[in-house]
Amino acid sequence: xxxxxxxxxxxxxxxxxxxxxxxxxxxxxxxxxxxxxxxxxxxxxxxxxxxxxxxxxxxxxxxxxxxxxxxxxxxxxxxxxxxxxxxxxxxxxxxxxxxxxxxxxxxxxxxxxxxxxxxxxxxxxxxxxxxxxxxxxxxxxxxxxxxxxxxxxxxxxxxxxxxxxxxxxxxxxxxxxxxxxxxxxxxxxxxxxxxxxxxxxxxxxxxxxxxxxxxxxxxxxxxxxxxxxx
Amino acid sequence: xxxxxxxxxxxxxxxxxxxxxxxxxxxxxxxxxxxxxxxxxxxxxxxxxxxxxxxxxxxxxxxxxxxxxxxxxxxxxxxxxxxxxxxxxxxxxxxxxxxxxxxxxxxxxxxxxxxxxxxxxxxxxxxxxxxxxxxxxxxxxxxxxxxxxxxxxxxxxxxxxxxxxxxxxxxxxxxxxxxxxxxxxxxxxxxxxxxxxxxxxxxxxxxxxxxxxxxxxxxxxxxxxxxxxxxxxxxxxxxxxxxxxxxxxxxxxxxxxxxxxxxxxxxxxxxxxxxxxxxxxxxxxxxxxxxxxxx
Numbered sequence: 381x382x383x384x385x386x387x388x389x390x391x392x393x394x395x396x397x398x399x400x401x402x403x404x405x406x407x408x409x410x411x412x413x414x415x416x417x418x419x420x421x422x423x424x425x426x427x428x429x430x431x432x433x434x435x436x437x438x439x440x441x442x443x444x445x446x447x448x449x450x451x452x453x454x455x456x457x458x459x460x461x462x463x464x465x466x467x468x469x470x471x472x473x474x475x476x477x478x479x480x481x482x483x484x485x486x487x488x489x490x491x492x493x494x495x496x497x498x499x500x501x502x503x504x505x506x507x508x509x510x511x512x513x514x515x516x517x518x519x520x521x522x523x524x525x526x527x528x529x530x531x532x533x534x535x536x537x538x539x540x541x542x543x544x545x546x547x548x549x550x551x552x553x554x555x556x557x558x559x560x561x562x563x564x565x566x567x568x569x570x571x572x573x574x575x576x577x578x579x580x581x582x583x584x585x586x587x588x589x590x591x592x593x594x595x596x597x598x599x600x601x602x603x604x605x606x607x608x609x610x
Numbered sequence: 611x612x613x614x615x616x617x618x619x620x621x622x623x624x625x626x627x628x629x630x631x632x633x634x635x636x637x638x639x640x641x642x643x644x645x646x647x648x649x650x651x652x653x654x655x656x657x658x659x660x661x662x663x664x665x666x667x668x669x670x671x672x673x674x675x676x677x678x679x680x681x682x683x684x685x686x687x688x689x690x691x692x693x694x695x696x697x698x699x700x701x702x703x704x705x706x707x708x709x710x711x712x713x714x715x716x717x718x719x720x721x722x723x724x725x726x727x728x729x730x731x732x733x734x735x736x737x738x739x740x741x742x743x744x745x746x747x748x749x750x751x752x753x754x755x756x757x758x759x760x761x762x763x764x765x766x767x768x769x770x771x772x773x774x775x776x777x778x779x780x781x782x783x784x785x786x787x788x789x790x791x792x793x794x795x796x797x798x799x800x801x802x803x804x805x806x807x808x809x810x811x812x813x814x815x816x817x818x819x820x821x822x823x824x825x826x827x828x829x830x831x832x833x834x835x836x837x838x839x840x841x842x843x844x845x846x847x848x849x850x851x852x853x854x855x856x857x858x859x860x861x862x863x864x865x866x867x868x869x870x871x872x873x874x875x876x877x878x879x880x881x882x883x884x885x886x887x888x889x890x891x892x893x894x895x896x897x898x899x900x901x902x903x904x905x
Contacts, residue, residue, distance in 0.1 A: 382711035390699045441699075448695030453751065455663060457712040458683050 383459075387471045390441075397437060400538075401479045405430035409483050410490065412548070419491025423483065424574025425547040427507045430479020432541055432567055435514025436534050438472040442522025443530040461606060465519055472515030473508075480504040480574075499577050506573040506584075510591055513566050516598035523605045541567040566594040612675040614639045614759050614790040615660055619669035622655050629655040630666070631814035637792060637807075639674075639758070642785050644801035644822075645794040647811030653794040654692060656811070657763050660792075661689055673759060681759070685713045688757035690748045690765050696736035703732035706750050713755040726750035727780050741768030746777060753784070760784065762793035766800065778804055798895065802826050810895075828852060828895045832868035836861055836875065836885040848874045860884075864894050 391397055409426035413419040445451055454464055484504055487493035495503070517537070525533050542548060544558070545567025551559040562568045572587035615637040622630040630652045637643050645653050658664045660671055662678025673681035681687045697705055706723060710716035723729045726749040731739065739747065745768050752760060766774045781804065785791050795801060801808050802822060809819040831852065837859050838845070845854045850867030865871040868887055875882055 383708055386700070386704055386708045386711065389704070390697065394699050444698070445695070448697075449691065449693040450695040450697060452663060452691060452693070453695060453709070454712070456661060456682055456687065456689055456752075457709055457755070458685070458714065459712045 384467060384470060387467055388474055391437075391471050391475055394441070397475065398478075400437060401430050401434045401475060402482045404433065405479050405483055406486055408548075409486055413487075413491050419487050419493045420578055421550070423487045423493060424503065424507065424578060425550075425571045427480035427483040427503065427574055428510065428567065428570040429542050429547045430483060431476045431507055431511045432514050432547075432570065433538055434476035434479060435472050435511050435516075436518045436521065436537050436541075437475065438468050438515050438518030439521035439525065439534050440530050442468060442519065443525050443527055446522075447527045461609075465602065465606065468519055468522070469512075469515045472518055473511050476511035476515070477508055480507040495578065503574050503577040506577065507570065510570040510573050513591055513594040513598055514570070516595060516602055517566075519602050520598055520605065523602065523609065541565055544568075545571060547571055566591060569594075611639065613637060613672070614641065614674060615792065616672045616675075617656075617660065617669065620656065620659055620666045620671065621668040622659060622664065622666050624655075628814050630659065633669070633811075633814070633816050635660075635809065635816070637790060639790050640785075640788045641807055642791045642805050643793070643807045643809060644805035645792060645809050645811060646796070646798065646801055647794075648796075651811035652814040653811050654763055655814075657689070657691075657761050657792075657794060661687060661761060685715060685755035686758045687761065688752035688755055688759070689761040690745070690752045690763065692763040692767075696739075696744060696747060696751075698735070698737050701733050701735055702728060702739070702747050702750075705736060705747065706754050709751050710754045715756065716754050717756040719754065722750045722754040725753055725780055725783065727776055742770060742773035742777075745769060746773070746780075749777070749780070757789070759790045759792070762791065764794055764796070766795070766797070798825075798829060798891070802829060825895055827866065828864070829890055831864055831866045831890050831894075833888050833890050833894050834863045834865055834868055834872055834875065834885065835888070836863075836882045838875075838879050838882045840879060840881075845875070848878075850874075862894075864890060 405426045408429070409422060412422040412426070416422055451464070481504055484500055521530065521533055521537065544561050545565040546562045547567060551562040551568065569587040569590045572582060573584065576582040576584040576587065613636050615635055617633060617635040620630050620633040633652070633656055647653050659666050660673065660678060662682060671678055674686055700708070703719060703723065707719045710719050720729065723732055726746045728743065728746045728750055731743060731747065736744065736747065745765060749765065766777055769777060781791065802825065805822050807819065807821055808825050810817050838861050839859060845851060845861055845863055848863065848871050850865040850871040852864045852866055855862045863871060872887065
C-alpha cells in the first residue's frame with residue numbers, strides 16, 4: 381500500500397504527467413468547443429483522450445526502470461514480477477481518474493454543459509473504467525520498447541489512437557475508409573462509453589464488450605511477454 | 611548449523627562463454643568473505659546465482675538452507691549490485707522507503723539511512739548524487755530488509771578513499787552483529803583489511819581460497835624474477851620460496867623472504883642474471899595459493 385502511494389507520487393511528480401493527462405485534453409476541449417460551437421459533442425472524446433494518455437504514460441518508467449536495473453533490485457524483495465506490473469497498472473488507472481473529472485468540470489463551468497448528477501458520475505466513471513486496456517497497452521509498450529524508442533512509440537500511439545479513433549474529429553465526418561479503421565480502435569469505443577451518456581442512440585454493451593476484448597487480448601500479450609522475460 | 615551460502619557444482623553459460631564453470635562455495639554464518647578475481651572471472655555471475663537473479667545450468671545454491679528465492683522472500687538476503695539502479699524521479703528517502711514497504715520486517719528507513727551514512731541525503735534526488743553517495747544509498751537499500759547475509763558486488767568501485775573508509779566502517783558495524791558478508795573486489799588491500807576468508811576466481815572457477823592470514827603473509831612477500839640458464843631447475847626448494855613459474859628461461863619466484871631466497875639463488879645458480887625484485891600483486895597471490903595447493 382505504502383509502495384503504491386510512493387509509486388503514485390513519483391508518477392505525478394514526473395514532468396509531463398499532469399501536463400499530458402490534464403493539460404492537453406483540457407486545452408483541446410476548450411479549443412474544440414469553440415470550433416464546434418458546443419461543449420457537449422467533444423466532451424466524451426476529450427475525457428477519453430486524457431484516460432488514453434494516462435494509460436500510455438505507464439510505458440516510459442517501465443522502460444527506464446528495466447534499463448537502469450531497478451527491476452533487478454526489486455527482484456531482491458518479496459515483490460513478484462507480476463506484482464510489479466499490477467502496481468504499474470494500478471498507478472496508471474489512478475492517474476487516469478483526474479482527466480475525465482477535469483474535462484467534466486471545464487464543461488460544466490466554462491461551456492454551460494448541464495447534466496444530471498447521475499450522468500456526470502456515469503460519464504466520468506465509465507470513461508475511467510475504460511482506462512484498463514490502455515494501461516495494459518502502456519505496460520506492453522514498456523515491455524517491448526527500448527529507452528531510445530519508448531518516447532516516440534508512446535507519442536505516436538497517443539496521437540494515432542486519438543486521430544484514428546475519432547477523438548479529434550468524429551468518424552462520421554470523415555471518409556468511409558477512415559471510419560473502418562476507426563471502428564477497430566479501442567479509442568473509438570472508449571469515447572463511445574461517454575457518448576452513450578450524453579448523446580442519444582448509442583450502444584453501451586457493444587462498446588463495453590469490445591473494450592473488454594481489447595483488455596483480455598492485451599492482458600494475454602503482457603502475460604506472454606512477462607513469461608518470456610523471466 | 612546451516613551454512614549461510616552453500617553452492618555445489620554451479621555452472622552457467624552465456625552463449626559461447628562459460629561464465630561459471632563448476633563453482634563450490636561453503637560460507638559459514640558470521641564470516642566475511644572477499645571474492646577476488648579479474649574482470650570476467652565469474653564473480654558477478656556467481657553473485658547473481660546466489661541471489662537467484664539467474665538460474666544455474668547445473669548445480670545448486672542454498673542460502674541458510676533455503677532456495678535463493680525463499681531467502682529473498684523472507685528478507686534474509688540483501689545485495690548491492692554493480693548496476694543496482696536508483697530511481698531518477700524519487701528522493702533517497704523515498705527509494706529506501708519503497709524497498710522497505712515491500713519487505714515483511716524491514717528496519718526503520720531512517721535507521722537504514724543512518725547506518726549507510728546517508729541520513730543527510732534523505733531528501734535529495736538521486737540524480738544529484740556523486741558516484742560514492744549513490745553507492746552508499748544502494749547500501750541503505752540493501753540494509754533496509756535487515757538481512758542476515760549481505761552480498762556486495764564491487765561496492766567501493768565508484769568511491770574516493772575517504773568515502774571508501776566511511777563505507778567500510780559502516781560495514782564493520784554491520785558485521786559486528788554476527789551478519790555474513792560476501793563482497794567482490796579488485797582490491798587486494800580491501801580483502802586484507804576487512805575479510806576473514808578470501809576466494810579467488812579465475813575463468814569461472816574458484817582457483818584458490820584460504821583464510822586471510824595466509825593471503826596477508828603472501829601479500830607481504832616479493833617476487834624475484836631472474837633469467838636462470840638451467841631452465842626447470844628446482845627453484846622451489848630455495849629458502850622462502852612459495853612458488854615458481856617459468857617463462858622460457860625466466861623464472862618468477864614468489865618469496866616470503868626475498869633476501870634469503872635471492873642469496874640462495876645466487877649461491878646455487880651463479881649464472882642467474884637480469885634479476886628484478888618487486889612487490890607481489892593479486893596475480894602472484896593467486897599463483898602462490900594455487901601452487902601451494904598442488905604441492
